[in-house]
Amino acid sequence: MDKKKILEDGLLEQYLLGELSDEQEILIQKVLKEDADLRTIFEGLEEEFEKIAFENAILPPDSVKKALRKAIETSGENTKVRDISGPKKNDTFNTGRLAVAASFAAIFALSSFWLYNRWQTAEDNLRTLQEQTIALQDRLSNLEQTFEVTNKRFQTINNRNVIPLLLKGNRIFPESRAVAYVNHTTKSVMVNAQGLPPLEKEKTYQMWADVDGVMINMGLLPTDTDLIPLKYIDRAESFNITIEPAGGNDHPTVENLISNVLL
Amino acid sequence: MAADLKDTEFINQLVNGDKNALYLLYDKYSAALYGVILRMCREEDLAKDLLQESFIKIWQNIGSYDAEKGKFYTWAYRIAKNTTLNELRKSTPLIQTEDLSVYENKNADLEETDYTALKGILSDLEPHHQQAIDLVYFKGQTHREAHKVMNVPLGSFKSYIRQALMKLRERRSELSLLILLIEVFGNG
Numbered sequence: 009m010d011k012k013k014i015l016e017d018g019l020l021e022q023y024l025l026g027e028l029s030d031e032q033e034i035l036i037q038k039v040l041k042e043d044a045d046l047r048t049i050f051e052g053l054e055e056e057f058e059k060i061a062f063e064n065a066i067l068p069p070d071s072v073k074k075a076l077r078k079a080i081e082t083s084g085e086n087t088k089v090r091d092i093s094g095p096k097k098n099d100t101f102n103t104g105r106l107a108v109a110a111s112f113a114a115i116f117a118l119s120s121f122w123l124y125n126r127w128q129t130a131e132d133n134l135r136t137l138q139e140q141t142i143a144l145q146d147r148l149s150n151l152e153q154t155f156e157v158t159n160k161r162f163q164t165i166n167n168r169n170v171i172p173l174l175l176k177g178n179r180i181f182p183e184s185r186a187v188a189y190v191n192h193t194t195k196s197v198m199v200n201a202q203g204l205p206p207l208e209k210e211k212t213y214q215m216w217a218d219v220d221g222v223m224i225n226m227g228l229l230p231t232d233t234d235l236i237p238l239k240y241i242d243r244a245e246s247f248n249i250t251i252e253p254a255g256g257n258d259h260p261t262v263e264n265l266i267s268n269v270l271l
Numbered sequence: 272m273a274a275d276l277k278d279t280e281f282i283n284q285l286v287n288g289d290k291n292a293l294y295l296l297y298d299k300y301s302a303a304l305y306g307v308i309l310r311m312c313r314e315e316d317l318a319k320d321l322l323q324e325s326f327i328k329i330w331q332n333i334g335s336y337d338a339e340k341g342k343f344y345t346w347a348y349r350i351a352k353n354t355t356l357n358e359l360r361k362s363t364p365l366i367q368t369e370d371l372s373v374y375e376n377k378n379a380d381l382e383e384t385d386y387t388a389l390k391g392i393l394s395d396l397e398p399h400h401q402q403a404i405d406l407v408y409f410k411g412q413t414h415r416e417a418h419k420v421m422n423v424p425l426g427s428f429k430s431y432i433r434q435a436l437m438k439l440r441e442r443r444s445e446l447s448l449l450i451l452l453i454e455v456f457g458n459g
Contacts, residue, residue, distance in 0.1 A: 068301055072301070080290055
């Protein structure tokens with residue numbers, strides 16, 4: 009680089025002050041090694057700036073040297089810089105900023121905590137709502153199924169082709185009642201046996217159809233069910249209810265006949 | 272490069288891990304460096320911390336000092352300046368807490384305090400020469416930043432620095448001659 013340009017551009021002053029880029033620094037260092045005149049000028053600059061510094065020197069308090077000595081002696085080469093000034097009594101500006109920062113941090117922490125709580129509450133509410141929704145869906149599904157069954161049964165008995173037959177109790181169970189719904193078109197029989205008195209565990213009601221003097225099994229009649237579908241028997245002349253051992257019988261026990269109705 | 276023989280001795284001792292050499296260099300240069308740091312940061316407590324930090328860096332990095340590239344003071348000055356600038360950049364508030372419209376006046380007020388006032392032969396120079404040296408040497412600004420502060424072209428600012436240094440040397444020569452004459456006539 010041209011010597012005149014170095015001087016006119018003030019590159020030596022900027023090098024001294026540490027303003028140059030790494031590349032420019034290396035270049036100036038090379039030039040200073042090679043050019044005695046420039047080196048002399050640079051040394052003059054160093055002298056001048058050093059004199060300015062000494063003329064404008066300010067004696068630091070003894071506490072700085074003491075703190076430096078302590079830091080060097082106690083921590084060796086890996087010394088970390090320690091705050092030697094203690095509590096900064098005059099540092100109101102920094103303290104103010106720290107206070108503002110601390111306030112923001114506190115507000116942030118509080119608002120975060122509040123938001124977290126709100127979030128947790130919302131999560132709980134959502135969970136509860138989801139559980140309630142699932143429960144309601146189950147209930148709805150059950151209601152739909154129940155409705156479907158009830159509606160089907162209602163349709164079964166509320167039909168002009170259906171003949172309702174009341175089976176009154178005889179002298180054995182004079183208060184007993186059962187209703188049979190017969191549909192000869194669809195060939196179906198439904199019986200409501202809830203009006204029959206409860207039996208011991210080892211016994212059950214069984215229904216029979218009389219066809220030409222022969223009793224044919226139509227099925228068992230549990231008393232805890234409102235409508236029981238039974239077997240439709242062609243050409244049945246009457247329906248008969250007997251008490252039989254639990255599980256039913258192949259032939260009716262005639263002496264235990266409690267009710268019958270002619271078709 | 273020309274070097275103070277005492278400095279060379281202290282530096283060699285320091286390189287060999289002699290802590291006392293650091294304290295001797297501290298005794299010699301701490302006031303000059305403290306003057307620079309205090310004028311840059313304008314806060315005594317912070318300046319004390321930064322001076323201590325600068326000497327710890329000198330202690331930790333003395334192995335990288337090359338006397339061929341410049342005087343010890345020049346190297347130490349750069350460490351102190353960079354340490355201070357880094358601290359000032361770090362502590363620059365992200366949120367504007369001051370009215371910027373009065374900021375320049377506030378700086379002007381601070382400059383009037385005793386510890387930031389320029390002393391020695393520098394204070395005899397014309398104001399624009401004083402300000403130019405003050406900005407690059409005691410405020411840590413680069414030439415490119417400082418010429419904008421003075422509102423003059425960069426070339427003019429560089430001329431201010433050259434002229435200021437030239438006048439300082441002339442003034443120093445005049446003073447040396449004056450002291451010599453006083454001594455001669457005083458003894459004669």
